[in-house]
Amino acid sequence: MKARHGALKVAHALQAAARPLYSTGPPRPLRSKPDVAPLAAQEEHPFLTELTEGLYFVIASMLDAPALCQTDGTCRMLCAMNRAHMGPWRTLGGQTFDGLELEQDGLFEQPASCMVGRIDWKGRFYRFCSSVPTFCAPFDGPQITSIAHPDEVAYFRCRLCTDVLDEFCSHGVYLEVEVLVNSDNLSMAVVDFEAGGCSSVTFSPDTGAVIRERKVREAPRKVEGAYIQPLSTLPPGRRFHGVMGLYLYSGSLAFFRRCANSDAASNAEMGPWETTGFVSDLSWAEGRRLTPSLAFRGEGEYSVKILKVATEPPLSVGRPSAEIHNSVGWSGFDWEVGEHDEA
Numbered sequence: 001m002k003a004r005h006g007a008l009k010v011a012h013a014l015q016a017a018a019r020p021l022y023s024t025g026p027p028r029p030l031r032s033k034p035d036v037a038p039l040a041a042q043e044e045h046p047f048l049t050e051l052t053e054g055l056y057f058v059i060a061s062m063l064d065a066p067a068l069c070q071t072d073g074t075c076r077m078l079c080a081m082n083r084a085h086m087g088p089w090r091t092l093g094g095q096t097f098d099g100l101e102l103e104q105d106g107l108f109e110q111p112a113s114c115m116v117g118r119i120d121w122k123g124r125f126y127r128f129c130s131s132v133p134t135f136c137a138p139f140d141g142p143q144i145t146s147i148a149h150p151d152e153v154a155y156f157r158c159r160l161c162t163d164v165l166d167e168f169c170s171h172g173v174y175l176e177v178e179v180l181v182n183s184d185n186l187s188m189a190v191v192d193f194e195a196g197g198c199s200s201v202t203f204s205p206d207t208g209a210v211i212r213e214r215k216v217r218e219a220p221r222k223v224e225g226a227y228i229q230p231l232s233t234l235p236p237g238r239r240f241h242g243v244m245g246l247y248l249y250s251g252s253l254a255f256f257r258r259c260a261n262s263d264a265a266s267n268a269e270m271g272p273w274e275t276t277g278f279v280s281d282l283s284w285a286e287g288r289r290l291t292p293s294l295a296f297r298g299e300g301e302y303s304v305k306i307l308k309v310a311t312e313p314p315l316s317v318g319r320p321s322a323e324i325h326n327s328v329g330w331s332g333f334d335w336e337v338g339e340h341d342e343a
Contacts, residue, residue, distance in 0.1 A: 056081060060088035065125070068092065072122070082122065089121035097128050099165040099173050099248075100158045100309070101289065105131075107161065132158045133306040135294075143305040147183070147296045156292040158309065159194060160248050163288040171311040172249030175292055176256075178307045179205075182239045183300025188246055188292070190253065195287020201280050202295065203255035205240040207233045210255060210279050212330070226330035230276040231257065242270060246292060247313040252278040252320035256313055275313070278320040279328055 060071065060082065068088055072079045082088050090109065097108040105111060108128055111119060134142050136155045144154055160173055177188065189202035198215040208231030216222050234240060245256040255276045261269050282290075294304065 057086070057088060057091075061091050063088060063092075065092065065129075068122075083120065085119075085121075087121065089125050090119075093121060093125040093128060096125075097132065098171070099161050099169065100128075100132055101161050102128065102131055102158060107164070133309050135306070144294070144302055146301050147299045150296075150298050152296050152299070154294045154296070154304075156306070158292070160190065160290040160292065161288060162248075162251065162282055162285070162290060165248055165251070167250045169250065172247055172313075174245055174247045174308070174310045174313045176243060176245040176307045176310070176314075177294065178243050178305045179241055179303070180305075181301055181303035182241055183302055184296070184298030185239065186297065186302070186304070187295050188244055188255065189295055190246065190248075190290045190292050192285040192287055192290055194289040194291055197286030199284045199286070201253055201284065203244065203246070203257075203276065205234075205242070205244045205257045205259075208257075208276075210276055212280060212284060214284065217336070220336055222334065222336035224332075224334045226332045228279060228328060228330055230279060231274055234259065243307065245313060247317070248290070249278075249317075250320050251282050252325070253280045253282075254278045254313070254317050256315065258314075273315045275315050275317055277317055278324050281320070281325050 060068065063071070068082055072082055084090075093108045101107050105124070105127070108124065111124075134140070134157045135144065136157050139154050156175070165173060179186065185204075185206055187202050187204045187206075189200050191197075191200040200213050202211045202213070203209075204211065207229065209227050209229040211225060211227045213223050213225035216224050240257075241260040241262075243256075243258045247254045247256065256273060257275075258273050259271045261271055296302070
């Protein structure tokens with residue numbers, strides 16, 4: 001979206017060009033003699049609809065969503081062109097939601113169902129805008145205000161498509177969550193359950209640790225894993241309040257946090273951004289879809305909200321490499337539930 005900061009200027013220019021299409025100003029006075037001035041004026045301000053489709057689509061591809069809405073309102077022809085199968089609404093959606101998938105809708109440009117030629121791309125764009133930054137049922141929205149049961153997990157509605165966000169992709173996906181009320185403890189994770197996997201990578205903003213786990217047996221349950229602690233632990237007795245984020249870029253994961261200076265997060269000053277850096281590749285994951293989630297240790301009142309889904313994190317972490325991953329010092333652990341192990 002940063003590339004479109006100047007888009008409104010372009011939109012104003014488009015509106016100026018299209019103004020004859022919807023102008024309601026007073027009529028010009030009649031002239032007693034023929035005059036070529038009106039034709040000259042029209043040549044200075046040509047109709048936007050006189051552009052060839054290819055040229056118009058190039059110009060419109062530089063616009064953001066508010067600017068495209070403005071051009072939609074100028075005339076029916078531009079509105080139809082914007083919604084065309086290869087029009088700017090589809091282009092904008094493909095760029096904005098590249099690497100993200102919704103369960104019922106699929107990838108933005110690869111719908112899970114229905115005929116592609118009949119898609120309302122503007123409607124699809126706004127459906128993704130409203131659905132991507134939300135949680136799945138039973139929360140069904142961008143905010144969580146209470147947790148009814150211990151160890152409850154809230155899954156994001158969007159999935160991260162690792163086959164799209166590979167080493168050749170020029171951007172990543174950054175998810176950011178704000179925590180204003182925290183009754184106990186919560187963490188941010190990605191899981192590979194979509195493809196039948198049983199692994200996860202979790203960031204604990206309280207301890208500053210990143211934990212990698214894999215369930216190797218269901219009953220009695222046994223889990224193998226490893227952890228690192230790239231960030232410091234919060235002071236004893238303090239629960240995390242502030243903002244935390246997850247960044248997937250070029251097949252690698254990094255986490256972020258920004259702690260409030262007190263438990264009254266809504267009124268507290270925020271500390272600086274901190275990052276774990278790239279701490280894990282995706283060799284642990286099954287399949288090509290990862291599901292972001294929040295894990296809550298205890299029930300109670302919370303105020304947790306998805307703030308943004310973007311392509312860039314708040315701090316630059318460079319580009320991941322094999323050398324970076326090889327230098328991460330993971331410490332192994334395993335635990336199980338039950339008196340006896342299965343053979």
